[in-house]
Amino acid sequence: MTKEDQLQATVAFAEINKRADSQPGLIKKVNAVIVFDVTKDGKIQKSWTIDGKQGTLYEGKPKEGTTAQVTITVDDNDFVDLASGKANAPSLFAKGKLKVKGNVMLAQKLSTLFKEQSKL
Amino acid sequence: MAALKPLLDAECGTTNPLIKLSQFYTRDNTLVTQDGLIKPATNNFTSANLTGGSNATIDELVNEYHRPISAPNTFHLEGLLTGLRLADDNVDNTNKHEYEWTTQFLDSFTNDFSSHSANMPNKNNNFSSSVIHPPTNHQIQAPPHIINDFNIQQHSQWMPWNEQSYIPQSTSFTLNSNSNFLDQQSSTIDAGFDNDTVKAAQNILSLLQETQFAADTEFKDFVEHVAVGNGEESTVDANKQQATGDAKDVTVDKWINEFSNELSNESQWQTDWTSAAANLSSLDDQIPRSQSWLRHLMDNGDSYSEYKFAKTNTFLEHSNPFEEGLKRLEAHDIVNAVLLFEAAVQKQSNHVDAWLYLGITQSENEQDGPAICALRKCVELDPKNLQAYITLSSCYANELLTNEALDSLRKWLANNDKYSHLLSNRRPQTTTDEPRLIDELAFEELQELFLQAVSLSNNPSDIDSDLQVCLGVLFHLPGDYDKAAECFNTAVLAKPNDALLWNKLGAALANGGQSEKAVDAYYHALTLSPGFVRARYNLGISCFNLSAYKQAVEHFLTALKQQSDGIGPQGTHVQMSENIWRTLAIAIGHLQRPDLEQSVINKDLTKLLDEFHIE
DSSP states (O other): OOGGGGOHHHHHHHHHHHHHHHSTTHHHHHOSEEEEEEEETTEEEEEEEEETTTTEEEESSOOTTOOOSEEEEEEHHHHHHHHHTSSOHHHHHHTTOEEEEEOHHHHGGGHHHHSOOOOO | OGGGHHHHSOOTTSOOHHHHHHHHHHSOTTOBTTTTBOOOOOOOGGGSOOSSSTTSOHHHHHHHHHTTSOOOSSOOHHHHHHHHHHHHHTHHHHHHHHHHHHHHHHHTTOOGGGGGGSOOOOTTTTTHHHHOSOOOHHHHTSHHHHHHHHHHHHHHHHSOTTOOSOOOOOOOOTTOTTTTOSOSSOOOOOTTOOHHHHHHHHHHHHHHHHSOTTTTSHHHHHHHHHHHTOOOOOOSOHHHHHHHHHHHHHHHHHHHHHHHHHHHHHTHHHHHHHHHHHHHTTOTTSOOHHHHHHHHIIIIIHHHHSOOOOSOOGGGGOSOHHHHHHHHHHTTOHHHHHHHHHHHHHHOTTOHHHHHHHHHHHHHTTOHHHHHHHHHHHHHHOTTOHHHHHHHHHHHHHTTOHHHHHHHHHHHHHTOTTTHHHHHTSOOOOOOOOOOSSOHHHHHHHHHHHHHHHHHOOOTTOOOHHHHHHHHHHHHTTTOHHHHHHHHHHHHHHOTTOHHHHHHHHHHHHHTTOHHHHHHHHHHHHHHOTTOHHHHHHHHHHHHHTTOHHHHHHHHHHHHHHHHHTTOSSOOOOOOOHHHHHHHHHHHHHTTOHHHHHHHHHTOHHHHHHHTTOO
C-alpha cells in the first residue's frame, strides 16, 4: 500500500463523483478546468482534475490538450473539510491553508460540487 | 450634613443612590478626571432607569445621561488625545462598545426576533448584532453603520484606502453617544497652526469621515477647522499647541497603520481577484473569446429560449387566469398560481405582467429553469422591467451563470431611474453582446456602482430593499456569503413581511455554513408563506447539512407533495422539481434505507409519503 492511498481526498473525490452521477450536468456547471494538488506533510501527493468542459472528474493531471484554468493546492485534511462543507474556500484561503493559481472566481463554483447549494 | 446622611449611610437592602451614580463614571478606562474631562462611559444602560417607555428616542436617552457631566471650562486637547490614544489601542472595540450598548438597549424592545442577534460570527461583525431587530424608528437607523462599514471595507479592498474618490456621505450617526463629548465652547484655532498640524488634521478628518468614530463631535468640527486653517481666536495655550500638534501626528499615523492593516488582512481573498483580473488577459490558458461566446450560446441559448408549458392545464379555459393567479399567489397557493399564469400567457403572449409573475412564481416553486425562460420573455417585451431583472439575477446566481447574473444586475441599475445616472458617469461599457468570461472587472465595477448607489441615500431610515437584494446577490456570486447575508438582512429590516427576502437571507446564511441561523430564517419565510416550496426545500438542505437526515427527507417530501397537489382533478402530468428529487435521493441514502431506493427511482411519491407519515 503506497502512501498515496492513505489520502482522505481519495474518498472525498469518490463521493463527489457519486454526486455527479446522480446529477448529470453538475460538473459541467463548473464550466472550467480545475486541478487539485492535494498535499500531505507539505508535499504534493496526488492531483485530481475536474474538467468542467467535458463534465468529468478524474485522478491525475489534466489530459493531453486540456489546460488547467485554476490550480488549487491544499492539504489533505483541509480538503476534506472543504469537501464536506465544513470550511469554505475563502476562509481557508484567508488562513493560508489554500493556495490558488489562476482565475480565482472560477474556483468559487466548486462549492456546488461539495455540498448542496441553498437557493436564493 | 445631616441632610446628606441618608445618601452617605449604607442601608441594608437598598442601593445607595450615590453609588449607583458613581457606577456610570468608574468603568471607563479613559476617564480623565484631573482635567475635568470625562469621556462618556460606554456602560450597560439596561440596568439603569431608562426614560419613558419605548417612545424615548435614543438621542434623548443619550442626552439624559450626559446632562450630569460638568462641562470643562477649558478645551484640553491633550487630555482629549490621551483619551483617544487609549481608545485607539482598542480601536475596534470603541465602535463595538457603542454598538453593544445600542444592541442591549434595543434588545429590551425585541421579542422573538432576538434569537437572530446572537452573534453572527462574521469578520465584519461590529454592527450585525444591532441589525436584526424588528423595524422601529430606532432600529432602522442601524443600517447606515453597515452601509458605511461596507463602504469602508469594500472601498478599501478595491482601491488603496487613502484614495477617496467617494466617501460615504450618510454619516448621520444618530446613535452617537459622543455627541456632547466636549463642552459647548466653540472650538477655535489660532491661525498660527503650522502646516504639519494642518496636514495631520486633514488626515484625521478624512479618517473620521470614513469611520463612525466621533462622527458628529465637536472634535470633528475642531479638526475640520484646523484642516481648513481658520483664523480665529483661540483659547488654547500656545505651548499646548506645539505639544498637541505632535501628539496628533503620532495618533494619526497610528490610526492609519492600524486601519489599513486590518482592512488588508481581511481583503486578501478579494484583492487576489483584482490581480487575477489584471492577469486575465495574459493567461495563456484562457479560452479565446470567440470560442467561449460560441459555447455560451450553445449551452444556454437552447435551454432558456422557449418556455415549456405543462402538458395538461385545467386552467386553460379559465376566463381571467391572470387575476385568479394573483389571488392564488396571495393565498400562498404557489403551484396553482403557476398554472394560472401559464394559462394567462398562453392566452395572451404579450402579457408582460403574466410572464413576470410566472417567472417569479416558478422561482418560488424551485423551478429556476422555467423561471428564467419566463423572465426573459418578460424583459423582451418590457426591457425596463426592474423586478424581472432582479429575479433573473437570483435565478442565474442559483444556476451558477455568473456572467448572466452580473448582466442582469447591471441592467437593473441601468434601468433604475434612481441610480442610472451612476452608470452614465462611468466610461461606457463595451457595447458588444458577446458574453464575457467570468469577468472580475465587471464584478468589481458593479460592486463599486452598487455601493455608490447605497451611499446616495442620506436618510438612514430609507432603505432601498431592492438595492440591498442586488448587492446581496452580487456578493453571493463570488461566495462572499457573510456579506450577502448582511445585505439581505438589511432588506428584511425594511420589509419584514416579505417571505422571499427571508428565504434569500436563509440561503446566504446556509451557503456560508450557518445552518442553524438559516433554519430560523426559513421558518420566518414559511410562516409568512406556507406554500413556499423553495424555502421548504432550502430548509431540508439545511437539516441535511446539520445531519438531521430524517427531517430533511420529511421537508423534501412535503415540498414535493405541495408541488404535486397543484395539478387539478384531471392532470396526471406532475411538474415536480428535479432538484428536490435528487436531494431527496441523497438524503434517503444517508438514512440507510435501501428498501426505499426503488421508490425514489420510480418517483413513487405516494409510497414515500406514506412511509414517512406525511399527510
